[in-house]
Amino acid sequence: MLCMLCNGLTSLEKRCPECGRHLIDAGLLQDYYDNYSAYLPQDIYADGYRCSSELFCVHLFTCPQGHYDVTFKVKRIEEERLMD
Ligand SMILES: [Zn+2]
Numbered sequence: 001m002l003c004m005l006c007n008g009l010t011s012l013e014k015r016c017p018e019c020g021r022h023l024i025d026a027g028l029l030q031d032y033y034d035n036y037s038a039y040l041p042q043d044i045y046a047d048g049y050r051c052s053s054e055l056f057c058v059h060l061f062t063c064p065q066g067h068y069d070v071t072f073k074v075k076r077i078e079e080e081r082l083m084d
């Protein structure tokens with residue numbers, strides 16, 4: 001199972017409700033928390049992991065101006081389906 005976003009096969013076009021700029025894919029939530037885990041309380045860290053599963057990959061999108069951030073669950077697809 002793979003995530004289309006992680007593999008660069010698709011992109012999400014979302015805009016900040018405040019300034020209308022494109023939200024930046026801040027990467028996998030797991031990566032985000034790994035990088036900053038030292039600074040976050042453990043319960044938030046654990047939550048991030050619960051969101052992600054074999055069926056969904058969780059991405060964090062943020063406004064480049066810092067107005068807004070949101071997480072999206074991206075449904076993973078089976079690799080074989082890419083060959084069709
Ligand atoms: Zn992903």
Ligand SMILES: [Zn+2]
Binds near residue numbers: 064
């Ligand atoms: Zn903004």
